[in-house]
Amino acid sequence: MAPPDRPRLRVALLGSPNSGKTTLFNALTGLRAKTGNYPGVTVDRRQGIAATAGGPVEVIDLPGTYSLQAISEDEAVSVRMLRGEIAGEERPDGVVVVADATTLQRSLPLLAEALAFDLPTCLVLTMVDELKARGGEIDLFALQRELGVKVLGVVGHKGLGVADLRDLLADPAAWPRPAAPPPAETQARFEWADRILAAATRAQPEDSALTRRLDSILLHPVGGGLVFLAFVALFFQSIFSWAAPAMDLLDGAVGALADWLAGVLPPGWAASLLADGVVRGVGAVLVFLPQIALLFALIFFFEACGYMARAAFLMDRLMGWVGLEGRCFIALLSSYACAVPGILATRTIPSPRDRLATILVAPLATCSARLPVYALLITAFVPAEPLFGPFDLRGAVLFGLYLLGAASALAFAALFKRGLLRGAALPFYLELPPYRFPSLKAVLIQVWLRVWMFLRRAGTIILLASVALWALLHFPAAAPAAGAGPAEAARTQIEQSWAAGIGRALEPALAPMGWDWRIGVGLVGSIAAREVIVTTMAQVYAWEDPAAGDANQDADGFAAFLRRPDPVTGEPPLTRASAIALLVFFVYALQCISTIAVIRREAGSWRWALFAVAYQTGFAWLAAFLTFRLLA
């Protein structure tokens, strides 16, 4: 196939949420879609190229909207796009209004609004198979005659009718135009739609029996609650078990690649930069990719099924107490694996203020990168005293840290909604779409587009930060003393590195919690990803894995090592009080390049990203300080 020329034509897809618009967009453009943001706003922008007989056509997937009398940012973007008012974007040559054939009584009035823009317009009815299965029948020719625009029925996920749509896209200028414009006022538009549907509808579809039956279980105050708990358990199971093999594999591959590079390259700083800085540094972040992808898959699958709207219904009361709404819960739940998919999942929240509040508190959810740090410090400083039954003190402390993260996220959200993000509330409304079984392909395309977007957007920042951190730990270079082992050499290196300089400069801020500059170096390292503090601290204390054959070390590992006096300083690296303070610090502090990069992207500016770093890390310090004073 010849490479496509630059498309001459641009066509916008307009439709309400759940109209099947995105499935249709994917069917038209496949993996050749580009996702991004409209300039200056946090609205998702999706464009792709559809091949047609008349050459390639650029397809714009406008954000899902119930109306063009915009009350939110993404609706305003649709309006500005249709008027040709977005800087750097040409006005589309045609509008395809996408409407679910089973809910035309609600969605047809949107066509009337679209026609007011005086662009060539056509109507695509999705889910025509479902309409038929539910006993509904609509006369497309009568509908076309009454509306005066071209009408096409499609089944997006099966590709039925998509070829006809491609033919149509090739020449928007030839689309028929209605003789008279439809009315503009809301009530009159609904009456207009009702009149036309009365003329074209042969049979009304029955209410979906499957939806009625499933809702009577899934929305039941008790039964629905139990299913919801099982759903949450599935999320956690996927985070901790299913993603683990892929993560271990990736971790092993990163280590092997770094070792191989270190082996084949001539020793020196270049080899170290490539092996330790780039491969191991970026690798420490990339090991979370399987988890991020799996979470996206779960989110998109349950969203497309219709269950996410039900989960939002079930959680709305609880979220309402802190000034948020049901949909915010899904984002916070995802953040328990990783704040990155959690923050990206906030795109389904229509209110910009609710969305920003959720983005700002999402990193407080206990992500999986905190777990290695929690596990290490709890093993080292919390005795395994039995509490009751199979539960012991260690488990209770771990559970308490999870709970502290959740409670803090909700408390800060309530605080932001009452102060910083106060304003007139948008009405809360949520469509509960019929249950549908999504096509696996559609879910996988969505996952791929999101993961690719994360890699492309956060990748540069992760790479730059990894190299910068490597440089902080490796410069200025130290000459190791003759006869020193590799651990000793690493320790000498770190002690005179810039990172140690930063750690020493931070010491006045660290001393009140009983931490010395070495912990500061660990905290600097943890900016790449939280769990990196474990390896950085192992280096800074010159700890060697006894399994690696060093006879001087006991077999009880790094955890025990942290409790013993250091031979150089005569002090143990951490005491119980300073270790618990460190745990509390990790509950709050925003130490994660990927999250900061994603907040910047999703909130639209560095201002909010820096605000998130400042309030979380500031509060982390305060909470750690109070914890230490309480325990010391």
Add this chain to the structure above:
Amino acid sequence: MTRRTLADLSRHERATVLTVQEDGPAAERLRELGLCPGTEVVLDRQAPFGGPMVFRLRGYRLCLRPSEARRVAVAESAD
């Protein structure tokens, strides 16, 4: 008798929208979701403790909080 609103419906009760009270974008959005005069609405279910309500109207299911449902005045449907 005081005016009835969507928030006063009992489960599976059918009613006809009279008007959306108040003006402004929030009320206008409720109209644009199909809650305009003459539209038939059925209360499908309500979450316990004053939680959100699910209505069926115009062939779809819409979930509103009682605070929003109270803005929509309804009359008993003439069956």
